[in-house]
Structures are given as structure tokens and as C-alpha cells.
Amino acid sequence: QAVVTQEPSLTVSPGGTVTLTCGSTTGAVTSGHRPYWFQRKPGQAPRTLIFETTNKLSWTPARFSGSLLGGKAALTLSGAQPEDEADYYCLLCYSGPWVFGGGTKLTVL
């Protein structure tokens, strides 16, 4: 099964911009992998931020956006807030089975 790669940890300053990426050991990530991005805070269920590469939900703050960048799926946070400190996971579809990335611990500091 494929391995999905994410940065283990990233730090962003309040108000700053950071991009989290999601790669695949099988090659370039495309829209066909249907990338999802989840935010996970301690004691809470994961929450979908982005689905199918770029789509937001009603609860997704406008400062988050999804894209494909350099052969990877990407989650960009523009104007980081303290409440954005959390673990972020991407999820990719491989024509049936899905695979999560290892997660990125985002620190806002």
C-alpha cells in the first residue's frame, strides 16, 4: 500500500502563512486521489477542513485553502490564529482503499 507523506511538524507565527503538503510514494498527487484535509484537536473528533482537493465546508475558516502544488496536495493557512494550533491529516484515495498521511503538528508561536 502507498505511503502518504506529511511534514511531521511546522511552526507559524500568528498572522503568518504556512503551507502543509501531502505527498504519495506512488507519484504525483492528483485530483483523482480526492485529497481530504482534517484538523484534529485534543479530545475532539477530526474535523474536515477541505474535501476533494479544494472544497471547503461551512465551518472551514476562510484563511484555509486547498490546492495541488508541485505534485502534492497542499493546505495553506493564511493569517494563522492561535486556535489553528492542532494536528492536520491528509487522506488520499487509491481507487478503493484510502491512506492517511502521518499528520503534521502545527504550532502557532
Next chain:
Amino acid sequence: EVQLVESGGALVQPGGSLRLSCAASGFTFNMYWLHWVRQAPGKGLEWVANIKTDGSEYYYLDSVKGRFIISRDNGKNSLSLQMNGLRAEDTAMYYCMSLSLHKWGQGTLVTVSS
């Protein structure tokens, strides 16, 4: 309101079996693929299995193939995960989840230990 409620988690010995259930409500159950996802202590999320709307198609994480069986009962709005040959590395919180509905259950804890 969409709800997914897992049950069946327990402490079980290595090699043992356990059946997890997920009761669904608030949506048309037979219209959605459903998934099981787990998170081991101190680890990240791990996709385990999924099943098509009518149960005719399903996929598994390589490490659980041949040991776990996902099934659903559309008449009872219920999803199940039969886990056999349990190993210590299967210890985790198990969640049922709908990607399309963006909904997760609260999880049920499986501990495999002697």
C-alpha cells in the same frame, strides 16, 4: 442530526476476536460509503476499511486483510467490523466515519493485551 455511535470495544487477549458496531441515524444510510479508521495511542490516524453503499465492494488496510471483515446491514442502519486474530498493534480507538457527510463517531477503544 447525523449521528454515528460505535460500540463493542473491549480488552481482548492476543489472538482473540471482537466485533465492533456502528449505529447510524439522521441520514439515508444506504446511500453512503462508510469507513473504519483507528488511532493507536500516541500515533496518527490510520484508515482501516471501507464498504460500498450496498455492501458489494470493500477494501482493507494491508495489515488487516484476512483478519478483519467489514459489513453493513442497511435494514438496521448498522456498520460492523469483525476483528479476528487480534494483535497488540491493533490496540487503538476505532472510529466509524462517513467522508461524504463529514461525520465521525466518538470512537470505541480496543485493547489487545494479555
